[in-house]
Amino acid sequence: MPMNTKPLVICAPEPRSLDLIFTDEKRRLLQERYTLVETTEDKVASLDEEVLAQARYILGQPPISSETLARLNSLRAVINVESNLLDNMPYEEVFARGIHVITTGAVFAVPVAEIGLGFAIDLARCITESDLAFRNGNEKWGGEGNGSARLLTGSDVGIVGFGDLGRALNRLLTGFRCKIKVFDPWLPPSILRDHGVEPASLQDVLTQSDFVFVMAAVTTENRGFLGSEEFAAMRKGAAFILMSRADVVDFDALLEAVGSGHIVAASDVFPLEPLPLDHPARSAPGLLRSAHRAGAMDVAFKQMGDMVLEDMALMDRDLPPMRCKRAERETARRMRSKPVDVN
Template identity: 30%
Template structure:
């Protein structure tokens, strides 16, 4: 009889298709840990687990359960850590590689949703949609001309990062007749052109773009990379939009650039921390449209990433190479460990 394959997740909201798909597999035991229970109960689940399906949200998951060297040392049977989203901010991928543990994510599953919100933020800021909504609900005596904004059609859009989401944004932007530039140090000029954008260096993108939109990961190369000097290098009157990760941009520096008038507005879906404090300087500015890391939070996207995650885990436990493997160099070691643990 084949060994039982154990998958663990915690009781953070997930589309029901994830649990239903795994529970339809007779040789998979899915356990859902209650974060309100004592640490010892959750430790026991992880100690037995072959796969840990983890929330990618830094501020949603208690730090105790972020995947680090220390946590991995408590999980001798773990073959893989599966992120419940495109990002994996709660997972130290290098630590997993050292431990012989695969890291998989669901990159691309929410790309359309994130791209739609990015375009929505551009429209909301440029056309002053939220300001108009607030005024119409609370005041009278203002003119329509006081709410006059700008079209995004024909503007130059600069994408910092043109992976799955960046390409989806570029596709939507072409419907607005936007000129699309992109900077992505991980991709060749040919790949950037294939993604629907003109490849440029970072300095040119900042200088020429009417709107700069971030679609890069948060890592040691991007953390704090949009600082005061970067905002100063942007085109006067430009808009800044991010659906990437909080921490890539310096919030105080952005607030200063907006307050000075150098930048005309910002659309922000990501923060550090999340949610931001109610008295955060950026939330006090009418030139800012703020959302709560909801770019990828649609019914369609959440179903996609849940279904993809379940299918990838099933395949991985059968010994199939995962299609979204973050650390491919570890796969031979994972197969060896799988053979020992599962036969």
């Protein structure tokens, strides 16, 4: 397959598409700067030898075996646009060759934080519940409708996980003058203090918070680490807001805690997606539901394309990527968040 002098990009961005993550203008810029070979993730390994040998970037994170990696002689970066690092390549070999693995997941931080804040206010002021009561003709007026209402302002807030999502949420909470405790075992206390939050144990976050936001990615170490004991330790009536991935929670235990009236909760993620029509989460009282839509906004998808173009321009000049988040050799293989099937 003849190649021109433009750098070659293998495009296999599933479940995204080039049209989803690039504006028309940025798509034209991508095509002007690079030779694009569009394929699907399952066909990358079978591409022509010359394509594999000349590929400078892979847009997407298709499975890459050691054998395929050895044929990618010019590869500088794997650019994950799904946002979850996948355990589908020999990371040790990738890093040993100086190949960057980067992700555009930061684009979801603000949209997720904003809707998470919305969930917290909804749960605190019973907005959805009051709307449904009004529609059914059994609303309560004035103070009678605020029996369980509370203020977010000045409350005790706990955040589990302080990556891009947790930090975006912390910025939004500034105006509410909350007292914020954070549990994140992957960060030193000084970084948390630099962001104006108090480092805390998981126990303190759960037992001393009126609102608990879970922003932690799934790893090999934390699957289901929030279960019956953890929910029982929370303050009665506290709000639990799950924004990252369902696998960090024992979901049956969450439904039990909500069903008993001990806590209220909101979740944008579920153990099965789409959720079966007969799943108890669909009818559980005290649970505010959202169909994994927190970050899925066109503005976020288009920011992915901007980040990709800027970082490829840097790497074309033998500079490191700066917009996307770089995978670390110590943690890349420990990530276990499930990739999405629906954009």
